[in-house]
Amino acid sequence: MNINRYCDNPIITPGTVLASRKDFQVIGAFNAGVTVFNGETILILRVAERPINSDDKSIKVPFLDDNLNLKVKTFNKNDENYDFGDSRAIHKKGNVAAFEYLTSISHFRLARSTDGEHFKVDEKPFIFPANKYESFGIEDPRVTKIDDSYYITYSAVSKFGIVVMLSSTDDFKTFNNLGAIFATENKDVALFPEKINENYYALNRPISPSIGNAVIWISESTNLLHWGNHKVLIETRDGKWDCKKIGAGSPPLKTDLGWLEFYHGVDDNDRYCMGALLLDINDPSKILARSSEPILEPIMEYETKGFFGNVVFSCGTIVNHGVIHMYYGVSDDSMAYAQFKLKDVLDSMEYLKPKK
Amino acid sequence: MNINRYCDNPIITPGTVLASRKDFQVIGAFNAGVTVFNGETILILRVAERPINSDDKSIKVPFLDDNLNLKVKTFNKNDENYDFGDSRAIHKKGNVAAFEYLTSISHFRLARSTDGEHFKVDEKPFIFPANKYESFGIEDPRVTKIDDSYYITYSAVSKFGIVVMLSSTDDFKTFNNLGAIFATENKDVALFPEKINENYYALNRPISPSIGNAVIWISESTNLLHWGNHKVLIETRDGKWDCKKIGAGSPPLKTDLGWLEFYHGVDDNDRYCMGALLLDINDPSKILARSSEPILEPIMEYETKGFFGNVVFSCGTIVNHGVIHMYYGVSDDSMAYAQFKLKDVLDSMEYLKPKK
Numbered sequence: 063m064n065i066n067r068y069c070d071n072p073i074i075t076p077g078t079v080l081a082s083r084k085d086f087q088v089i090g091a092f093n094a095g096v097t098v099f100n101g102e103t104i105l106i107l108r109v110a111e112r113p114i115n116s117d118d119k120s121i122k123v124p125f126l127d128d129n130l131n132l133k134v135k136t137f138n139k140n141d142e143n144y145d146f147g148d149s150r151a152i153h154k155k156g157n158v159a160a161f162e163y164l165t166s167i168s169h170f171r172l173a174r175s176t177d178g179e180h181f182k183v184d185e186k187p188f189i190f191p192a193n194k195y196e197s198f199g200i201e202d203p204r205v206t207k208i209d210d211s212y213y214i215t216y217s218a219v220s221k222f223g224i225v226v227m228l229s230s231t232d233d234f235k236t237f238n239n240l241g242a243i244f245a246t247e248n249k250d251v252a253l254f255p256e257k258i259n260e261n262y263y264a265l266n267r268p269i270s271p272s273i274g275n276a277v278i279w280i281s282e283s284t285n286l287l288h289w290g291n292h293k294v295l296i297e298t299r300d301g302k303w304d305c306k307k308i309g310a311g312s313p314p315l316k317t318d319l320g321w322l323e324f325y326h327g328v329d330d331n332d333r334y335c336m337g338a339l340l341l342d343i344n345d346p347s348k349i350l351a352r353s354s355e356p357i358l359e360p361i362m363e364y365e366t367k368g369f370f371g372n373v374v375f376s377c378g379t380i381v382n383h384g385v386i387h388m389y390y391g392v393s394d395d396s397m398a399y400a401q402f403k404l405k406d407v408l409d410s411m412e413y414l415k416p417k418k
Numbered sequence: 419m420n421i422n423r424y425c426d427n428p429i430i431t432p433g434t435v436l437a438s439r440k441d442f443q444v445i446g447a448f449n450a451g452v453t454v455f456n457g458e459t460i461l462i463l464r465v466a467e468r469p470i471n472s473d474d475k476s477i478k479v480p481f482l483d484d485n486l487n488l489k490v491k492t493f494n495k496n497d498e499n500y501d502f503g504d505s506r507a508i509h510k511k512g513n514v515a516a517f518e519y520l521t522s523i524s525h526f527r528l529a530r531s532t533d534g535e536h537f538k539v540d541e542k543p544f545i546f547p548a549n550k551y552e553s554f555g556i557e558d559p560r561v562t563k564i565d566d567s568y569y570i571t572y573s574a575v576s577k578f579g580i581v582v583m584l585s586s587t588d589d590f591k592t593f594n595n596l597g598a599i600f601a602t603e604n605k606d607v608a609l610f611p612e613k614i615n616e617n618y619y620a621l622n623r624p625i626s627p628s629i630g631n632a633v634i635w636i637s638e639s640t641n642l643l644h645w646g647n648h649k650v651l652i653e654t655r656d657g658k659w660d661c662k663k664i665g666a667g668s669p670p671l672k673t674d675l676g677w678l679e680f681y682h683g684v685d686d687n688d689r690y691c692m693g694a695l696l697l698d699i700n701d702p703s704k705i706l707a708r709s710s711e712p713i714l715e716p717i718m719e720y721e722t723k724g725f726f727g728n729v730v731f732s733c734g735t736i737v738n739h740g741v742i743h744m745y746y747g748v749s750d751d752s753m754a755y756a757q758f759k760l761k762d763v764l765d766s767m768e769y770l771k772p773k774k
Contacts, residue, residue: 159515160629194650222633222650223626245604245635245648247626270579270603271627273516277578279601288644292601294550294578 063410065358065402072364072396073181073389074173079109080185082169083132086111086124089166090369091183092391094173095205096378097212099234103380105173105181105389105397106188106203106214110166110369121146124167126197135163149369150394159271164219167191168199172234178380178387179399189229189237195220200227204377206253206313208262213286215251215264218242226251226266228286243289244268250278250309253286254321254346262286263346265295265310265323276307278325280347293347296339303327303335303356311336312379312388316343319408320350324388326375327356334373335359336390338407351411358388358400368393419766421714421758428720428752429537429745430529435465436541438525439488442467442480445522446725447539448747450529451561452734453568455590459736461529461537461745461753462544462559462570466522466725477502480523482553491519505725506750515627520575523547524555528590534736534743535755545585545593551576556583560733562609562669564618569642571607571620574598582607582622584642599645600624606634606665609642610677610702618642619702621651621666621679632663634681636703649703652695659683659691659712667692668735668744672699675764676706680744682731683712690729691715692746694763707767714744714756724749 076088090110097104113122113134121137139146144162145153151161170189173181191200198219205214211230214237218227223246231237243264244251250267261282269276280295298305304327314321321341326334337353359365360372376390384404392398432444446466453460469478469490477493495502500518501509507517526545529537547556554575561570567586570593574583579602587593599620600607606623617638622645625632636651654661660683670677677697682690693709716728732746740760748754 159627162629219629221630223624223630224628225648241647242649243646245600245622245624245637246630247603247624247628248601266601268579268601268603269627271515271625272580272603273518273575274577274579274602281601283644283646284641285644288639288641288646290599290639290644291597292581293598 063357063402063406065400067362068179068399068401070179071362071398072392073179073399074105074107074183074397076110076395079107079171079183081111082109082187082190083111085114087114090168090395091171092393092395092397093202093375093377094389094391094397095203095214096380096389097205097207098380099212101176103175103178103181104234105175106205107171107173107183107397108168108201108203108391109171109187110168110199110394112166121152121165123152123163123165125163126191126194128194130192130194130197132167164198166199168201170200170203170214170216188234189214191218193218193239195222195225195227195242197221202250202375202377204252204310204313206255208253208255208286213253215243215253217249223247224249240287243287244281250311250326252310252313252323254314255316258344258346260284264289265314267309268292276309278308278310295347296349296352298327303329303333303359304337305329306332311376314341314346315379315381317404317408321346322404322407324357324376324379332372333360334375336374336376336388338411340408340411349414351408351413353410354412355410357402357407357410358390360392362398364396364398365392368395370394374398419713419758419762421756423718424535424755424757426535427718427754428748429535429755430461430463430539430753432751435463435527435539437467438465438543438546439467441470443470446524446751447527448751448753449558449731449733450745450747450753451559451570452736452745453561453563454736455568457532459531459534459537460590461531462561463527463529463539463753464524464557464559464747465527465543466524466555466750468522477508477521479508479519479521481519482547482550484550486548486550486553488523520554522555524557526556526559526570526572544590545570547574549574549595551578551581551583551598553577558606558731558733560608560666560669562611564609564611564642569609571599571609573605579603580605596643599643600637606667606682608666608669608679610670611672614700614702616640620645621670623665624648632665634664634666651703652705652708654683659685659689659715660693662686662688667732670697670702671735671737673760673764677702678760678763680713680732680735688728689716690731692730692732692744694767696764696767705770707764707769709766710768711766713758713763713766714746716748718754720752720754721748724751726750730754
């Protein structure tokens with residue numbers, strides 16, 4: 063399949079983003095949600111920051127304290143109680159599954175473009191962690207326009223786990239926090255842009271410490287705030303690029319053949335690729351087709367190297383005249399941009415035979 | 419506090435319950451939900467069964483296959499890939515947090531009594547695992563009467579994790595499955611018996627593999643099917659009987675002072691006790707009081723010894739003329755019964771000072 067990566071990728075890098083405080087540095091501007099507002103392409107960037115630290119014997123970690131003030135805690139790298147081998151988080155020794163602190167704290171920043179290629183990044187945060195469920199940051203926003211409002215779902219990380227928050231905005235200046243729509247642990251929530259047979263639908267990715275893989279579920283709602291009738295939509299596939307974990311990427315796009323969803327798949331080497339699903343237009347819990355091979359995989363240097371390399375991770379796409387404009391985070395670091403034909407995606411997928 | 423344990427405890431033991439199949443044996447009849455229907459006390463028993471096995475070199479585990487047929491898989495106890503040390507589950511070697519199979523499969527059986535002390539157990543199951551989310555069994559039912567229906571929440575266990583299912587019945591003969599109301603992993607869901615300011619409320623216990631303890635959350639709904647605005651209600655307490663895990667027990671009881679909730683707390687030795695919470699009558703996310711010490715703890719031999727000892731675990735209570743009738747599972751094995759005064763519970767709790 064022909065993938066047209068933008069020649070001047072990455073389109074946004076951490077170095078072009080102003081830190082929210084003088085004593086912090088931006089280390090990531092990635093995994094953005096995308097939409098069109100007032101004729102402009104808007105990226106809701108995840109901006110990861112950490113305290114500036116010139117002492118290579120220590121790690122400084124940022125977090126909101128119980129009074130919701132941003133504080134910094136310093137760990138000595140010789141502290142034998144902790145494992146500092148993960149660039150993203152600090153773990154207790156011997157417990158790599160769970161983490162104690164994140165090494166950075168993320169907020170959301172808007173970037174705007176009139177041509178979809180050149181973006182101007184706001185100097186100030188749009189949404190900053192602001193409640194006890196967000197004390198370690200907010201991550202990976204997806205935005206869906208429903209009626210006249212823009213609904214933003216994102217991961218809120220704290221000592222209480224990883225919950226999915228919903229916020230809405232009508233003007234990309236102010237927003238309303240509408241509460242946690244999925245309790246811990248859930249992530250990767252993509253809202254469908256309209257009701258289907260009287261229900262809203264959301265793709266989501268709950269996970270259990272007891273049993274089961276990270277797979278994509280689908281849930282329904284009548285009001286966007288309360289969700290239920292949770293079902294597994296689609297599972298990981300042994301031996302494939304999506305064998306270890308899968309999660310929704312962009313909010314689903316309405317096509318003549320069904321709902322098109324770009325999702326991320328992770329393999330046993332923690333390599334993140336993007337593939338596609340096609341869901342029944344009247345019953346999105348029914349799968350019509352799935353990518354056998356990835357549509358987009360980390361190949362370019364900006365996709366294979368960075369804060370956490372070998373990652374392409376899209377939280378949003380725009381369709382325009384049969385062309386998919388995919389904006390995607392690379393290596394937990396920067397934003398890149400690619401174009402490809404909707405028809406090519408639909409032709410590339412493996413269609414399931416209907417059950418008799 | 420004066421706790422009056424029934425003199426002839428336990429009131430139901432596995433030996434008095436007929437297996438659902440001739441090749442199975444009942445190993446547990448415990449953790450029952452309780453309600454009053456047509457003047458009778460009804461227990462919704464969790465009945466755990468396993469295949470009869472005379473070969474002490476093997477373990478036979480029951481499960482529903484992909485066609486929802488009950489099957490048995492045999493493990494050789496010498497198989498070095500697995501750890502057979504947990505009486506409740508089979509784990510992969512080196513991974514005690516996650517399990518591969520359960521050693522028994524649970525269903526729900528009704529037991530009825532006219533005096534609240536002597537129960538007749540039905541010969542046939544009331545609800546049996548019947549869908550892909552229940553392939554390892556259904557566990558720990560709680561029942562709440564809302565208007566004229568009885569709503570039963572329970573844990574459904576499968577390779578997809580542990581989800582909370584909702585079923586309803588009007589007659590305790592047939593039931594409707596209303597779907598998964600909380601996705602994996604969640605447990606210990608107790609529904610309030612009425613709407614409070616236009617919302618239903620549920621206590622629940624989601625958990626994350628990444629970070630955070632097993633604590634009690636509260637969620638709201640307008641229709642009992644879809645849930646949101648998830649919030650942490652109350653946390654574990656270091657160094658106390660409820661330091662490791664807590665979860666809702668009985669559906670909350672309406673009292674003059676507020677909503678009274680009996681919850682279970684687990685300490686670092688996996689000892690399960692029951693304590694109480696008092697929640698604001700108009701805003702159940704607000705805590706008024708909490709037990710400093712357990713109300714009920716495993717002391718009697720039937721509470722300290724059994725399939726999984728040192729456990730008292732109540733999923734339901736009845737109040738009658740100021741007396742609490744607590745039905746509770748003991749040692750993941752049998753059912754016991756105790757009475758105590760509502761006033762004594764309310765007097766025993768530690769009241770939080772209102773924030774100024």
